[in-house]
Amino acid sequence: xxxxxxxxxxxxRREPAPSAEAGLLRIREPIPAWQSWLLGxxxxxxxxxxxxxxxxxxxxxxxxxxxxxxxxxxxxASLPQLWFxxxxxxxxxxxxxxxxxxxxxxxxxxxxxxxxxxxxxKVKSAFTPLTVFGAxxxxxxxxxxxxxxxxxxxxxxxxxxxxxxxxxxVPLFVAAVDAVDDTYLKxxxxxxxxxxxxxxxxxxxxxxxxxxxxxxxxxxxxxSYILLAEMVDMGRGLGGIILSSQRRGxxxxxxxxxxxxxxxxxxxxxxxxxxxxxxFPYREEKR
Amino acid sequence: MEEQQPKVGPTALGKLVLFLFVxxxxxxxxxxxxxxxxxxxxxxxxxxxxxxxxxxEAPDTKGVTTVxxxxxxxxxxxxxxxxxxxxxxxAQQKVVSFPINVWIGWLPIVAANHGFAPxxxxxxxxxxxxxxxxxxxxxxxxxxxxxxxxxxxxxxxxLDMMVLFAPDLMKDSRSAPRVLQQIDWSSxxxxxxxxxxxxGVSDLKGKTVVYAQNSxxxxxxxxxxxxxxxxxxxxxxxxxxxxxxxxxxxxADKSIDGCVSWxxxxxxxPDKVKGTRVLTTTAEANKLIADVWAVxxxxxxxxxxxxxxxxxxxxxxxxxxxxxxFREKAYQWMAEGYGMQADQVRAMANxxxxxxxxxxxxxxxxxxxxxxxxxxxxxxxxxxxxxxxVDTPTRFDEVMDFSVVQDLDKAGxxxxxxxxxxxxxxxxxxxxxxxxxxxxxxxxxxxxxxxSANVFEPQHDENGKVVANTLYDPxxxxxxxxxxxxxxxxxxxxxxxxxxxxxxxxxxGTRFEDVKQLSSDRAEAVKQALVKKYNFDPNKxxxxxxxxxxxxxxxxxxxxxxNRRVEISVYPPEAK
Numbered sequence: 001x002x003x004x005x006x007x008x009x010x011x012x013r014r015e016p017a018p019s020a021e022a023g024l025l026r027i028r029e030p031i032p033a034w035q036s037w038l039l040g041x042x043x044x045x046x047x048x049x050x051x052x053x054x055x056x057x058x059x060x061x062x063x064x065x066x067x068x069x070x071x072x073x074x075x076x077a078s079l080p081q082l083w084f085x086x087x088x089x090x091x092x093x094x095x096x097x098x099x100x101x102x103x104x105x106x107x108x109x110x111x112x113x114x115x116x117x118x119x120x121x122k123v124k125s126a127f128t129p130l131t132v133f134g135a136x137x138x139x140x141x142x143x144x145x146x147x148x149x150x151x152x153x154x155x156x157x158x159x160x161x162x163x164x165x166x167x168x169x170v171p172l173f174v175a176a177v178d179a180v181d182d183t184y185l186k187x188x189x190x191x192x193x194x195x196x197x198x199x200x201x202x203x204x205x206x207x208x209x210x211x212x213x214x215x216x217x218x219x220x221x222x223x224s225y226i227l228l229a230e231m232v233d234m235g236r237g238l239g240g241i242i243l244s245s246q247r248r249g250x251x252x253x254x255x256x257x258x259x260x261x262x263x264x265x266x267x268x269x270x271x272x273x274x275x276x277x278x279x280f281p282y283r284e285e286k287r
Numbered sequence: 288m289e290e291q292q293p294k295v296g297p298t299a300l301g302k303l304v305l306f307l308f309v310x311x312x313x314x315x316x317x318x319x320x321x322x323x324x325x326x327x328x329x330x331x332x333x334x335x336x337x338x339x340x341x342x343x344e345a346p347d348t349k350g351v352t353t354v355x356x357x358x359x360x361x362x363x364x365x366x367x368x369x370x371x372x373x374x375x376x377x378a379q380q381k382v383v384s385f386p387i388n389v390w391i392g393w394l395p396i397v398a399a400n401h402g403f404a405p406x407x408x409x410x411x412x413x414x415x416x417x418x419x420x421x422x423x424x425x426x427x428x429x430x431x432x433x434x435x436x437x438x439x440x441x442x443x444x445x446l447d448m449m450v451l452f453a454p455d456l457m458k459d460s461r462s463a464p465r466v467l468q469q470i471d472w473s474s475x476x477x478x479x480x481x482x483x484x485x486x487g488v489s490d491l492k493g494k495t496v497v498y499a500q501n502s503x504x505x506x507x508x509x510x511x512x513x514x515x516x517x518x519x520x521x522x523x524x525x526x527x528x529x530x531x532x533x534x535x536x537x538x539a540d541k542s543i544d545g546c547v548s549w550x551x552x553x554x555x556x557p558d559k560v561k562g563t564r565v566l567t568t569t570a571e572a573n574k575l576i577a578d579v580w581a582v583x584x585x586x587x588x589x590x591x592x593x594x595x596x597x598x599x600x601x602x603x604x605x606x607x608x609x610x611x612x613f614r615e616k617a618y619q620w621m622a623e624g625y626g627m628q629a630d631q632v633r634a635m636a637n638x639x640x641x642x643x644x645x646x647x648x649x650x651x652x653x654x655x656x657x658x659x660x661x662x663x664x665x666x667x668x669x670x671x672x673x674x675x676x677v678d679t680p681t682r683f684d685e686v687m688d689f690s691v692v693q694d695l696d697k698a699g700x701x702x703x704x705x706x707x708x709x710x711x712x713x714x715x716x717x718x719x720x721x722x723x724x725x726x727x728x729x730x731x732x733x734x735x736x737x738x739s740a741n742v743f744e745p746q747h748d749e750n751g752k753v754v755a756n757t758l759y760d761p762x763x764x765x766x767x768x769x770x771x772x773x774x775x776x777x778x779x780x781x782x783x784x785x786x787x788x789x790x791x792x793x794x795x796g797t798r799f800e801d802v803k804q805l806s807s808d809r810a811e812a813v814k815q816a817l818v819k820k821y822n823f824d825p826n827k828x829x830x831x832x833x834x835x836x837x838x839x840x841x842x843x844x845x846x847x848x849x850n851r852r853v854e855i856s857v858y859p860p861e862a863k
Contacts, residue, residue, distance in 0.1 A: 060370025067435035089325040231528040247501035249455035
């Protein structure tokens with residue numbers, strides 16, 4: 001089936017070969033929403049089924065021991081304890097706030113820097129080595145450094161996340177501004193636009209959707225660093241729950257927290273998408 | 288598409304009002320059900336019943352023997368192994384996968400194994416017919432996961448870590464940990480560093496301490512607090528993932544008053560950071576943190592000979608290390624395995640005290656040893672249960688497997704390795720000892736019969752006649768047990784036993800000398816009871832009677848029930 005869809009012979013893009021339009025998989029085929037949902041559910045269901053199968057039966061008869069992976073039923077059964085005794089929702093709130101604060105701080109720095117780098121080649125040349133260095137930096141090594149600079153409290157966590165966010169966001173912001181076609185700039189110059197006007201009226205407005213998209217992608221990154229951020233003074237937050245459950249159990253809570261992180265990340269991503277549609281309706285129509 | 292829809296429905300203002308209304312409804316509902324949506328849990332100020340501290344065991348009214356061996360067979364109490372063994376094993380190669388952390392206590396096994404890699408020259412290969420692969424896995428979580436997955440056969444850890452790991456690991460009877468041997472006591476390797484304003488544990492009240500959660504550090508500090516009669520909730524705890532970060536946090540953050548960490552950090556900080564000092568280390572609390580290893584239950588069941596060979600080989604390694612040249616070689620092997628310099632390894636030599644066969648015998652077999660497996664396990668369990676870290680604790684005899692040590696004892700294989708670790712104390716006076724401030728003071732209350740100094744005084748009937756087989760203070764054994772554990776943990780420290788009386792007869796013709804004598808006799812009685820049952824060195828104690836001179840609470844000097852007390856103060860050995 002895939003061979004027909006792949007369309008091996010080179011053909012002009014605008015006129016797809018008949019083979020590209022036929023078969024089960026078609027390139028950029030518009031599908032109804034229900035189908036999109038259904039197709040999305042299948043892999044999740046398969047994953048759950050595999051999990052269920054691998055953890056079926058007595059502890060000793062299972063494919064994977066409960067000391068490594070508890071069964072779905074065991075995980076669900078431990079939810080009340082996580083919810084009530086370990087204050088799941090409050091900890092989600094704490095972690096979420098940290099991510100938001102770190103993100104806001106990062107954008108405050110990365111946005112002007114990124115725009116300047118995208119607009120002015122000299123600024124770009126000056127900062128590129130730093131951003132390249134940052135992109136390859138193993139972030140965990142920065143934990144002790146942020147400790148000595150910002151102490152052990154809330155400040156350190158937010159600053160650490162802000163650092164991780166900025167490293168991720170700056171190159172994306174630069175790329176967004178970079179992507180603006182020269183035609184627009186030339187038109188602006190022809191009309192006699194000043195430097196400020198060119199940046200403010202041409203470069204920025206055109207790159208807004210891409211910048212927004214970068215922020216949407218970047219926001220998710222915070223959750224992957226939450227464990228590192230909450231390694232110190234891990235009294236509250238989801239990272240703290242995972243770290244201490246690894247030591248003293250229950251294992252179930254580790255998996256539950258993961259599920260909740262995914263859930264929160266998914267919901268916030270939906271929110272970003274909804275706001276994006278509202279802000280940039282023209283972007284949705286491009287496809 | 289949207290612009291094609293006819294303009295019906297609410298206006299923009301109407302939409303806003305509707306939106307706000309819905310938002311208010313959701314908000315109101317969330318507030319109403321706030322205990323369900325975002326419950327507060329059981330955090331906050333948890334009050335520990337400090338009296339429970341001594342009630343971990345049923346009172347033992349006989350308790351006057353010094354050595355009492357366990358009578359049961361380990362197999363009766365250990366959870367049976369079910370199912371098919373689930374560890375990786377090559378029956379041809381016979382290589383035991385034995386992860387270790389960076390810790391000098393592993394020197395005997397490194398010595399016996401001639402390095403980290405499986406070796407045909409090792410004691411294990413030559414004498415016991417299998418090989419050992421020592422792997423550096425410093426992260427306890429990774430070590431635990433490799434053990435649970437059957438990737439490694441052995442789990443390294445301190446006994447307090449085993450208390451936390453055991454309930455989860457025992458969900459699968461095959462990965463239940465069997466602790467067969469003690470490697471060492473931490474002896475200077477763990478410690479507490481504080482800022483200058485902290486002179487003893489009692490000064491920590493209301494202060495902030497930082498340490499690695501779910502680690503020996505957490506056990507160390509909270510055991511100390513509970514022993515000093517301080518509720519853990521009276522201290523602000525900050526948690527880190529590792530001891531290294533705890534030390535870094537303490538150095539970086541001046542608002543933190545103390546940290547629990549490891550050597551060499553605990554000794555480096557006072558050198559580098561002005562105004563900090565070491566409060567106490569396991570150099571004094573030298574029988575508090577026990578390093579052990581556990582083997583998977585299914586492996587122990589399938590390969591009893593290999594498990595016995597492991598235990599024996601490590602004891603043989605201890606013998607080999609007595610040779611100075613060989614010891615240097617072992618340092619070199621260890622340095623290679625850790626990727627360190629031999630000098631760095633040698634510098635760790637004083638962090639731990641290897642426990643030879645005689646000491647293992649005391650730890651595993653002697654039910655009356657004040658710092659044996661059972662007491663250490665129960666003490667850890669108590670501390671962690673009070674902190675809410677363990678819900679359903681594991682019994683000590685579900686984990687402790689003394690079968691190999693008992694076998695070796697019967698065979699007399701290591702009879703030459705005597706328990707020579709006991710600290711020798713010179714007689715000392717209270718005046719000399721109390722010149723410095725104690726690390727901690729524990730206040731105990733024994734209900735003495737009026738004018739009597741006998742801790743085991745029976746009850747008296749209305750005519751003053753003794754009632755046989757009764758105790759005036761039925762909880763006296765439990766109280767002594769509590770003291771014995773503390774004194775046992777601080778094996779190397781000097782202990783002052785100070786008796787106090789109430790002042791009910793003050794100004795009623797009673798001479799102060801008599802009262803002073805009575806308080807001194809009572810302190811002496813406590814000391815004698817401890818020495819008799821737990822076989823402590825009498826010179827470890829110094830006894831003082833204060834009479835009615837020092838009321839328990841200076842603001843409430845007439846609270847006579849509080850005033851009748853004995854105080855147990857632990858002093859650093861330097862104070863001798």
